[in-house]
Amino acid sequence: MxxxxxxxxxxxxxxxxxxxxxxxxxxxxxxxxxxxxxxxxxxxxxxxxxxxxxxxxxxxxxxxxxxxxxxxxxxxxxxxxxxxxxxxxxxxxxxxxxxxxxxxxxxxxxxxxxxxxxxxxxxxxxxxxxGTPQDSLEEAFQKINSDLADELLSEIMELSPTFFERLVVKLLENIGYGGSLVNAGEVVGKSGDEGIDGIIREDKLGFDLIYIQAKRWDIGTTIGRPEIQKFVGALAGQGATKGLFITTAKFSKDAHDYAKKQHTTKVVLVDGQLLTKLMIEHNLGVSIENTYEVKRIDSDFFSD
CATH class of the missing domain: 1.10.10 (Arc Repressor Mutant, subunit A)
Structure with a gap:
């Protein structure tokens, strides 16, 4: 409830x-x-x-x-x-x-x-x-971020597919993948890439790699199971055990179910909604306009 x-x-x-x-x-x-x-x-x-x-x-x-x-x-x-x-x-x-x-x-x-x-x-x-003042603040916060997410998707749809692939690698670096290594991630997408658009190191020393497929597809498009099967096949061709399929579109239930069933290959799906949420959270393509501090009483200070 x-x-x-x-x-x-x-x-x-x-x-x-x-x-x-x-x-x-x-x-x-x-x-x-x-x-x-x-x-x-x-x-x-x-x-x-x-x-x-x-x-x-x-x-x-x-x-x-x-x-x-x-x-x-x-x-x-x-x-x-x-x-x-x-x-x-x-x-x-x-x-x-x-x-x-x-x-x-x-x-x-x-x-x-x-x-x-x-x-x-x-x-x-x-x-x-x-409602509480806290509720009002949270609702306003959600509305601002929802509008911002829509604007981000609109901007992304104006970009070239190559720029989008670079954006995805940069986002993963901002999240923390690749650590402090130079060239922690790279864009691979080109003729003969066999369905892999980018590669990112999972840790600072680069012991493991995550293979990326980045698709800047129409926001209203639904990606089904066949596309995920192709991606899993591409990962197998690279001998990869971890893959990220990230898109501006959305995934069908069958696509999600198929990804969850993979055991030898871990596949994570990120749709347009989650993509913009991560960009906002990790300050990629956005800047902080204002910061408000909400404080409450420090009970420990007033205790004996």
């Missing part, structure tokens, strides 16, 4: 604390996960940036929101208890709790809408999008 949205976590958190006892952050997170039937696997799903688990991020913001709204209190670092206002909410046996309830609290309004900054806000609960 998908990790529940923030608004789904408000009520389970209050239910966890309704016994009036103190509970740790871990106890609260475990209770919410059990209440909403979130599996251990789903709890490990990361935000797009890869910096934190989605579930833990949303659970943390849930505690923050309820605390700002005066429904729970923190008695010490990482320890929480329900407040009198929180108990009153549960007495009505609500089926759910929404952001509109929190916005009735002036402290929460100032925190959420930023009224202390001097801005006049006429928003109503129905105008406000539920």
């Amino acid at each position: 998908v990790v529940p949205k923030l608004e789904k976590m408000y009520l389970p958190l209050l239910e966890c604390l309704k016994d009036g006892k103190e509970h740790t952050s871990k106890e609260i997170n475990d209770f919410i996960a059990n209440y909403l039937e979130v599996s251990d696997e789903d709890r490990m799903e990361l935000l797009p940036s890869g910096n934190m688990e989605i579930f833990r991020s949303r659970a943390t913001w849930t505690r923050t929101y309820l605390k700002k709204a005066g429904l729970i209190k923190s008695t010490s670092r990482g320890i929480f208890v329900i407040s009198e206002d929180g108990k009153k909410i549960l007495q009505n046996e609500p089926e759910s709790i929404g952001l509109e309830l929190f916005l009735k609290n002036e402290t929460f309004r100032e925190f959420y809408l930023g009224k202390k900054s001097g801005k006049k806000d006429n928003s109503t609960p129905s105008d406000i999008i539920e």
